[in-house]
Amino acid sequence: MPKLSPDAPFLHDGAEIVNSTFGAYTEVGAGARIVNSTFEDYAYCDRLADIANTTVGRFSNIAALTRIGPTDHPYTHAAQHHFLYRSSYYWDDAADDPAFFAARAARRTTLGADCWIGHGAIIKPELTIGIGAIVASGAVVTKDVGPFMMVAGCPATPLRARFAPPIIDRLLALAWWDWDHGRLRAALSDFRALPAEAFLEKYNA
Numbered sequence: 001m002p003k004l005s006p007d008a009p010f011l012h013d014g015a016e017i018v019n020s021t022f023g024a025y026t027e028v029g030a031g032a033r034i035v036n037s038t039f040e041d042y043a044y045c046d047r048l049a050d051i052a053n054t055t056v057g058r059f060s061n062i063a064a065l066t067r068i069g070p071t072d073h074p075y076t077h078a079a080q081h082h083f084l085y086r087s088s089y090y091w092d093d094a095a096d097d098p099a100f101f102a103a104r105a106a107r108r109t110t111l112g113a114d115c116w117i118g119h120g121a122i123i124k125p126e127l128t129i130g131i132g133a134i135v136a137s138g139a140v141v142t143k144d145v146g147p148f149m150m151v152a153g154c155p156a157t158p159l160r161a162r163f164a165p166p167i168i169d170r171l172l173a174l175a176w177w178d179w180d181h182g183r184l185r186a187a188l189s190d191f192r193a194l195p196a197e198a199f200l201e202k203y204n205a
Helices: 098-106 165-174 181-186 190-194 196-202
Strands: 016-018 033-035 050-052 055-056 109-111 151-152 157-161
Touching: 033 157, 165 196, 181 190, 190 196
Parallel strands: 016 033, 033 050, 055 109
Antiparallel strands: 151 157
């Protein structure tokens, strides 16, 4: 198993990184592709994840074969093929369309801290997945997901919140995901052993 570093991401074999940045203790799975994205501290993705134009929040958990921020084709035009915007692939005298690529890159997706994106899920561009949310395996998310909400299906719909509203409010106020590395280590045994409400009681939240 890798020893993660505060200084550089751990990139597994075949990971493709384009115009992206990484915080401390981040990890990118084998064969994953990360484009125009930011991984905040402790975020990771598993193998063959494909993530574009996304801010991946601290402690985000992204399973294998996920697709986050998938780009769209120009479906309102007469043609929607690559030749419209990757024109240099087809003609020596035609340039690619920079405005099209700039518009794609501007459609940002945001994953909140400690969210969990299940195996094979798809999250469309320009959405926000809330702190602590869960996206079930195989879900296709087409709308924002609130903090600590669990969603599933195609299109994804809410199942239930992970906790009662007062617990959610207290977790958001505690914001343990903003703790420094040393404080996280000091609380590790409590993270492992205590249910959320007991954890909040111990840490006065």
